[in-house]
Amino acid sequence: MxxxxxxxxxxxxxxxxxxxxxxxxxxxxxxxxxxxxxxxxxxxxxxxxxxxxxxxxxxxxxxxxxxxxxxxxxxxxxxxxxxxxxxxxxxxxxxxxxxxxxxxxxxxxxxxxxxxxxxxxxxxxxxxxxxxxxxNRLSDPGLERLTTVLLDAATTLMSTRSDEVKTKIEWTMESVGERAELDRIVCYLDGDDGFSPEYYWSPNGFSPTVRAFDDFPEPDRLSTFENVSVPAVSADGGGAPASGTEDVPPATVHVPLVTEWELTGVVSFEVDGRRSWTEREVNLYRTLADLIASAVTRNERRMELRTQAERLEQFSAVVSHDLRNPLNVLSGYLDLAADDVRSRHYDAMENAVDRMETLIDDLLMLARRGETIGETETVPVASLAEEAWESVRAPNATLTVADGTGRVEADPGRFRQALENLFRNAVDHGGPEVAIEVGPRVGSDGVVGMYVSDDGPGVSPDVRESVFDSGFSTADSSGIGLAIVDRIAEAHDWTVDVHNDDGAVFEFDLEMAPPRTVPQ
CATH class of the missing domain: 3.40.50.2300 (Response regulator)
Structure with missing residues (x-):
């Protein structure tokens, strides 16, 4: 010092x-x-x-x-x-x-x-x-300066991008080490071959090596998430000073790195000369370790999500190209053969092609759930419902939009996708002649949302809690459609629920503006 x-x-x-x-x-x-x-x-x-x-x-x-x-x-x-x-x-x-x-x-x-x-x-x-x-211990003004550094570090590490994690952690280590008059700070992360020095700082430069957990002082205490200091902290911070010589190890503080109640690493604070640790100083080092743990955990999760997104993008490309292209060829040849195939056989083949197209659309929508909605705008529910209905092949079914159905703030494409899936779900479960209605939900305070209902058999009470789960279906369908509806609603900060009233009724809690009036 x-x-x-x-x-x-x-x-x-x-x-x-x-x-x-x-x-x-x-x-x-x-x-x-x-x-x-x-x-x-x-x-x-x-x-x-x-x-x-x-x-x-x-x-x-x-x-x-x-x-x-x-x-x-x-x-x-x-x-x-x-x-x-x-x-x-x-x-x-x-x-x-x-x-x-x-x-x-x-x-x-x-x-x-x-x-x-x-x-x-x-x-x-x-x-x-x-x-x-x-x-041999840090003075009170020194502790105050160290506290200020950690307050700034909390803001810095909370906003760290993936490509900045190492730089900002080691920059924080440097700031702490200089204020606390330390010789080294090393963050060891638990790995397959031991505890590897992932982040480290020293004013003179050095190359730390992998350590076995038992090589740390008092590993039993570290494993129970306790701080370990050498020399030990006394009530007044005046423990027997340690000096870094060949016979006496450096004065050190080892702080466990804890993530979700698991020991994921150890942060070592070291001084080659004599040093006496105070409880306040050790607690500040624990704060730094917690900040590092949070930054590392956030970065790992961010990288995992990025990897998942890349895999989903690859999956989407395969589905979109390798499956849709052969299906388009099949659909084209089927149209050419319409006059040569018996009506009953043609209808079965056409239905199979339509079903494959629906499955591909649903899979793409599910794979791209990370991009559920884009730009939102105020859109009329009636016109979007009619556009969605045009993509549903059910010539004997009917769609009615009730009076007073207004406008909502939504991503038009995703909202239309949700309506399409609800309409297809009604046809799948209610039959080819099902009657569907879209309208406003009215409460004591006026319009509180909207509904999509049908006159089909409704939803059995024992499966009502599962209808929005991906893969769940009681009909010959993919079981993906309603899961997509739920995700689109969630992305808009809406809620969707289902109950029975002479058929299935899907209710959305959302803000709806009145329909635009046309000047007379």
Whole structure:
């Protein structure tokens, strides 16, 4: 981590500054020892005028007299240590000063020291025990910046396209790693050969390798969706610091990647130097893992849908070309042979061709359900019903459009397809002389939808719940037509239902405008 500082709240010239400087050199030997700096005791660390002045601080040392003045100052914050670990130097034999220090939030107290050897100063042990862990953990301002990064990442990853997933996840990792002063972030996804490093970041670049699940620390806890940190998180975030050496592994946090209650990966956050993890910091890393899991899951589903759409498009091409073309040839030769074939045989062959054409149309419609509707416009139901009726070969059946049947907002082609399927369904189940009616549904508030009814046998109550299922039929038909009707209605945000009333009645809940009036 960046070099941190210990703030000494004392007057200029106070011997406390020299004492803390000497004790710090003993407690934290090496080039990364905290810098000791003095701050005017009349300006507390929590002074609102300069909220960032403790951004790099890892602890505060002051005296009982300075602390007492700070506590008595009504204009000062109730937390004179600025949420940092504080050590207070108290006079010997004054227990009230000790109590005041702890009430103010001090982490520890220490007595005066008049010796010349800093190594024998009890302040050394106090600094190592209280401020030591804090110098290796992310500061509160750092946590705030990390929170802001994750809020931005949530928006970014939610709107990620398939070709941007890797770039944006690793860009987010970079932003988090830099704010949190990490050395590596790796997202491992569960695969056939182990956990593969799918997304990763490091400021110096590196090449992670596949890992077995048992190679992660505490895999049993990861398998139950728990976060695992090394060193472990303590109540104050001051767990025993770990350092990345040949003998001691890096300080790490491993967060499970969970999708629909299944472990699908592990995200590893690593630091080569000393680090103490806080619960808040680990929870923020869990948030990043959840964002990555959501982005990966959405992308996988998007790719699955794209693959399905491509297969359906291939299927549609086969149906449209390889089946329809031979059928068109057969239909043409059948027309040429009309005078040479007995009427009874010709009718049977013509019906078979018509049925094949209907099946092909239904299959194409079902295969293209992802493009159920296109542009919508306000269309008159009566004219669309008449157009749909023209495509139904039932010369002895009748269609009636009731007065008051108005206009609806719909994709004309798809709506006409729905009406065609309803009309064919009526002929299939009601017979060649069935009577069909289309009209408005009227409720207490006026027109609330429309209906398509027939005078056939109706729908048996025990199959009413299944009539819109694909493949279901009680007649010699494909069982696809009503499923298409249901999907077209759903694509328009309509609902369709069926009941019996001297035949089958299909009712649509939709908004219907009154029919257009013709000026006299």
């Amino acid at each position: 960046n070099r941190r500082s210990i703030v000494v709240l004392a007057d200029a010239g106070s011997p406390l500054l020299d004492r803390v400087t000497a004790a710090t050199a003993v407690a934290f030997p090496g080039p990364d020892a905290p810098v000791v700096r003095r701050a005017d005791p009349g300006s507390l660390p929590t002074d609102d005028a300069d909220p960032d002045r403790l951004a790099d601080a890892c602890g505060v040392v002051t005296t009982a007299s300075v602390l007492s003045s700070a506590v008595e100052d009504t204009a000062a914050s109730s937390d004179p240590f600025g949420r940092l670990p504080g050590v207070v130097v108290v006079p010997e034999g004054e227990p009230e000063a000790v109590r005041t220090a702890f009430r103010a939030g001090a982490a520890d107290t220490v007595g005066p020291f008049s010796g010349s050897d800093p190594e024998s100063d009890p302040l050394v042990a106090r600094l190592a025990a209280t401020i030591g862990p804090a110098r």
